[in-house]
Each structure stands twice: as C-alpha cells, then as structure tokens.
Amino acid sequence: MxxxxxxxxxxxxxxxxxxxxxxxxxxxxxxxxxxxxxxxxxxxxxxxxxxxxxxxxxxxxxxxxxxxxxxxxxxxxxxxxxxxxxxxxxxxxxxxSAHPDVILKMGVKEVLYETRHIGWGVDTRLYRTAAEFRETLLPTLRAEGARVLKRNRGNGGQGIWKVELVGSPPGRSSMVGVLEARSGSMPETVALAEFIARCEACFEDNGCIVDQPFQPRLPDGMIRCYMSEGRVVGFGHQLIKALVTPPPGSGSQPLQPGPRIMHPASAEPFRALKQKMEEEWTPEMMSALNIEELALPIIWDADFLYGPPDASGNDTYVLCEINVSSVFAIPDEAPAEIARAMASRLRRSAMQL
CATH class of the missing domain: 3.40.50 (Rossmann fold)
Incomplete structure (x- = not known):
C-alpha cells in the first residue's frame, strides 16, 4: 500500500x-x-x-x-x-515553524542588541529595568539626539516611538517630542517623566526596551527582505510614514504610507543586500543567537532602513526589525519557496529516523 x-x-x-x-x-x-x-x-x-x-x-x-x-x-x-x-x-x-523558542531569539527587538556587532548593526542600547531606563534615557537624548525606542514584542508599530528632546522653559522638567509608529499616530510633546511612566509596562514579564539612533534616511523607505530558511525569496520596498514627522501646516491627519512594491530575489537594486543576507549576516545571526540551520523559520523577514552611504557612495543598511510570528503579505514567488522548504525539511527529518 x-x-x-x-x-x-x-x-x-x-x-x-x-x-x-x-x-x-x-x-x-x-x-x-x-x-x-x-x-x-x-x-x-x-x-x-x-x-x-x-x-x-x-x-x-x-x-x-x-x-x-x-x-x-x-x-x-x-x-x-x-x-x-x-x-x-x-x-x-x-x-x-516558527518554533516559539526561535521567535524569542529572532522575532523580538532584543535581536537588534544581540546582533549589533554584525554588518547590519548600529549603536544599540538595551534597558532591562524601568530604573535603568529612567536613569539613562535623558543623558542619551542629550548626547545623541533623536532615538527610536522599541518594546521587545509587538507588531504593527505598537510600542515603537521616535523620541527627542524639545525646548523646555527654565526651571521646568525636560520635555520630549514623541511619535509612535502605530498607524494613525500623531506627534505629541509630553514631559519626559510622563513618557517614561507610560513605558514602565514594557518591563513587565521580563520585558525590555531597545534603543537605536533615528535614521535620517527613513523617508527613502524601508526594504523588507523575505527569507525562507537561509535563502532570500524576494523584497518589498515601501515609502513608510511611521516615525516621519508631518510637515508644518499638514493639520491633524497622519501621513499615509505608500504601497509596498514587491520585487523578486533577483532584483538588481537589492543584489548587494541579498548577498550580504545569504553569505554573511544570516550565518552571523545564527552564530550569535545559537540557532541551528534546521531551526530557521520556513518564512521570515528582515526590515532594513538605509544607513549613510559608505566611502564609495554605496548604500548601507540598518536592521530595524525581524518578523517571524506572522509574515504576510509575501512576494509572489514565496509560496512555492515555502512549499519547497517544507518538503525538503520533511524529507531530511524522515532520513534521520
């Protein structure tokens, strides 16, 4: 039979x-x-x-x-x-796929801190307690300028804020401009102490906050690099508006993002990024996070912002998030790659029995 x-x-x-x-x-x-x-x-x-x-x-x-x-x-x-x-x-x-333990390594914002030493990383801080956050945030804002703060778990821009100091009257507490990445959010100016109090819930259940420098090239868009295990299966480029401050006179309406334009894995504008992801950054991430090849998710993505051009004028890329829990929409080529990867994974598992 x-x-x-x-x-x-x-x-x-x-x-x-x-x-x-x-x-x-x-x-x-x-x-x-x-x-x-x-x-x-x-x-x-x-x-x-x-x-x-x-x-x-x-x-x-x-x-x-x-x-x-x-x-x-x-x-x-x-x-x-x-x-x-x-x-x-x-x-x-x-x-x-994805296994919850792999999500806790890859699909949380803490990955930005744990992999800050590889080519996609920047000056990234990690706050594990509300006390550390209260003590450190103001000196960091004074020394470094605008920062992007990210709660460890979330989606849809929830718990991601651009924060920067604004002018405060003499003798008054420090004030900050705050803009959340959640759709529909508008800028607000609040006392720093009030903003810190809002964030205290982020530390519940062993949570943390990751802190990265704001990337000035954010208006150039975000590149979503779609991966199946260790292979790039496509890209999505979108002119995002999250964390982009509306221009003066724009009223109370939040900015709306542009469409995400999908590209195949072979797209020439992203050739260098594909090579980096497959040959350098994904293996380096696996080593840093102690993730075995067979544990890589069948489908995941890495979101990049453009960093400053290098000495030769080429684009650099800054990792701002890895999505593992629910990666959708996906490029047209991705469903076949998901199926291929699943069939291959099951064959390998059967051979080990």
Whole structure:
C-alpha cells in the first residue's frame, strides 16, 4: 500500500465560525495551500483561538508539521496560550515553524542588541529595568539626539516611538517630542517623566526596551527582505510614514504610507543586500543567537532602513526589525519557496529516523 503524504496544518487566528468554515481556498493563505499540495503534501486549516485551544492541540498532534501565522499582539490577545501549545506539539515530534523558542531569539527587538556587532548593526542600547531606563534615557537624548525606542514584542508599530528632546522653559522638567509608529499616530510633546511612566509596562514579564539612533534616511523607505530558511525569496520596498514627522501646516491627519512594491530575489537594486543576507549576516545571526540551520523559520523577514552611504557612495543598511510570528503579505514567488522548504525539511527529518 502506498504511504499517505505528510500532513501539514496551517494555523491562523479566528473565531469558532472561522474554524468551522475554513477551507484551503477561503483564506489569505490559499496560495500556500496550493503550493504545498503541488509538492505532494496534504494540507488542513487549523484556526486558533484561546477559547478552543484544546481542540487545536488535538488537531496539531495528529499532523506531521505546523506552519503558524499568529501575531504577538492582536486586539488585546497575545500568544500566551498558543506558544506553550506549540512547544508541546514540537516536543511530540512534529515540526513547528516558527518554533516559539526561535521567535524569542529572532522575532523580538532584543535581536537588534544581540546582533549589533554584525554588518547590519548600529549603536544599540538595551534597558532591562524601568530604573535603568529612567536613569539613562535623558543623558542619551542629550548626547545623541533623536532615538527610536522599541518594546521587545509587538507588531504593527505598537510600542515603537521616535523620541527627542524639545525646548523646555527654565526651571521646568525636560520635555520630549514623541511619535509612535502605530498607524494613525500623531506627534505629541509630553514631559519626559510622563513618557517614561507610560513605558514602565514594557518591563513587565521580563520585558525590555531597545534603543537605536533615528535614521535620517527613513523617508527613502524601508526594504523588507523575505527569507525562507537561509535563502532570500524576494523584497518589498515601501515609502513608510511611521516615525516621519508631518510637515508644518499638514493639520491633524497622519501621513499615509505608500504601497509596498514587491520585487523578486533577483532584483538588481537589492543584489548587494541579498548577498550580504545569504553569505554573511544570516550565518552571523545564527552564530550569535545559537540557532541551528534546521531551526530557521520556513518564512521570515528582515526590515532594513538605509544607513549613510559608505566611502564609495554605496548604500548601507540598518536592521530595524525581524518578523517571524506572522509574515504576510509575501512576494509572489514565496509560496512555492515555502512549499519547497517544507518538503525538503520533511524529507531530511524522515532520513534521520
């Protein structure tokens, strides 16, 4: 009798009705379902919510591999229940991508501090306690100018702020200009002590804040480098408006970002970045974070801003974030690469048995 194909579950967040009605065709991941099927893998939907987590666990324990698209923050919900569930599935011998432990290494802002020594890094500080944050922030702003502060876990610009000192009346407390990266945010001027108090929640549950210099070339856009394991599978370039201060006279309307323009991995403008990612920076990241090749996520991305040109006038790149928990939208070529990587991973796992 012919062996049945490996079973792959795709996990995303939804309610009971979404779980009941989910098919490989009626969701944003339909291209991934199609490509997985094209390489001979059996697929199924695994819509998740904390309300029926036990049902999802039972389902995932019955498949061979799990691909997960769930944000760390989503309308007040976190991955506090999901991550232990996925660890249990992995411990039972199922392949999980991305594994929660790998997310805690790669997909948090602390990675910017831990990899600051490699070619994508800049002068990056790390605050592990509210006391250290209170003591250090003002001297840093005075000495270095505008900084970008980032809570360790988040998405959609939540908990990312551009902060800079502004003029304060004599004898008054220091004032700062603050702009959050969250969509719809507008600049505000607040007392430094008030802003620091707002940030204290970032240190709960062993949280931290990462501090990087503001990049003046931010208006030139952000480059999203899409990766499947250690290979570049495409790029997205977007003229972002997060952390860009609206010009005077623009009123109370926040700036709107431009569209993300997708490019194939072979795109000439990003040839140097592709080479750096595949040959230098990803291996160096793996070494710094103690991540084995087989643990690299099936799909992840690294977001870069343009740094100052080098001595030859070539662009340099500054890492501002790595996304692992829920990487979407993706280039047209990426679903086939995801399927290829999954099939290869399962073959290698089978050979080790």
């Amino acid at each position: 012919k062996n049945s194909p490996p079973r792959i579950a795709i996990v995303w967040r939804g309610d009971r009705e979404a779980r009941r009605t989910a098919t490989p065709q009626n969701n944003r991941y339909h291209r991934i379902f199609e490509e997985l099927a094209a390489v001979g893998l059996a697929t199924e939907s695994a819509v998740f919510d904390e309300e029926f987590a036990d049902d999802v666990l039972e389902q995932l324990l019955a498949v061979d591999a799990v691909l997960v698209w769930v944000n760390p923050l989503d309308n007040g919900k976190t991955r506090r229940i999901l991550d232990p569930l996925l660890r249990q599935v992995a411990e039972a011998g199922r392949f999980v």
